[in-house]
Amino acid sequence: MPPAKTVTFGVPISAMQDWCARPSRPGDWLNFNSDAGVDGVSRPGFAGITISLRRAFVESTAENAGLPVPTELARPRSGAVIRASERTRALEAHIRRLLADSSTPLDSDCETAIALGILEAEVGRDDEIVAAPPARSRAITKALAYLEAHADEDVKVGRLCAETGIAWRTLDRAFRERFGMGPKTYAKRERLLRVRSALLRSAPRSAIVDAANAAGFWHMGQFARDYRRLFGELPSATLRR
DSSP, X not given: XXXXXXXXXXXXXSOEEEETTBOOOTTOEEEOOOTTOOOEEEOTTOOEEEEEEEHHHHHHHHHHHTOOOXXXXXXXXXXXXXXXXXXXXXXXXXXXXXXXXXXXXXXXXXXXXXXXXXXXHXXXXXXXXXXXXXXXXXXXXXXXXXXXXXXXXXXXXXXXXXXXXXXXXXXXXXXXXXXXXXXHHHHHHHHHHHHHHXXXXXXXXXXXXXXXHHTTOOOHHHHHHHHHHHHSSOHHXXXXX
């Protein structure tokens, strides 16, 4: 049985012989979320990958990206699958690369990318998987202008896509090509840099909370952890400089 409060899938690396009394095609993702349990028959030498994401995270990711939560995720039936497609194949290749490269951090960007990939594969959106370089350049320009205009806010990626009219995949590819990170990580880094700059210019008695709030950080405990992870010191140490 899958872990409680998760969305869980099996990704066969070799072919299934039978999945809940139904034939399984190569590349199908097997939905493990039915209350009826799992009923599969595999061939000798079968191998696969299990993916579990927190259900609350998948739902919030869908909301931020403006996507519906598909019925097969919200109320899965026995034997449900996500049918093989260009999206599932690209996502499976991405997951294999993550598992093979121990130097790549499995951070919130990775989790978001996987959740969005599953949602898009199930919803069947028609966004282009890879836009041409000029389109990605325009995407960066629009996104950076929007982030600059809302520098005091924690802008969600879904809102950024909606406000700029840019498909998530195009935006993610463009940011990773130019900055080596996804738009969510980039936007947070820029806000943290803005706080650091403010603290370095401030008088010693200035309040850290004011600088953090001005950059859209309201949960001070999480802000301090993110700040230390990026700069190797707490905001108070920066202020003392």
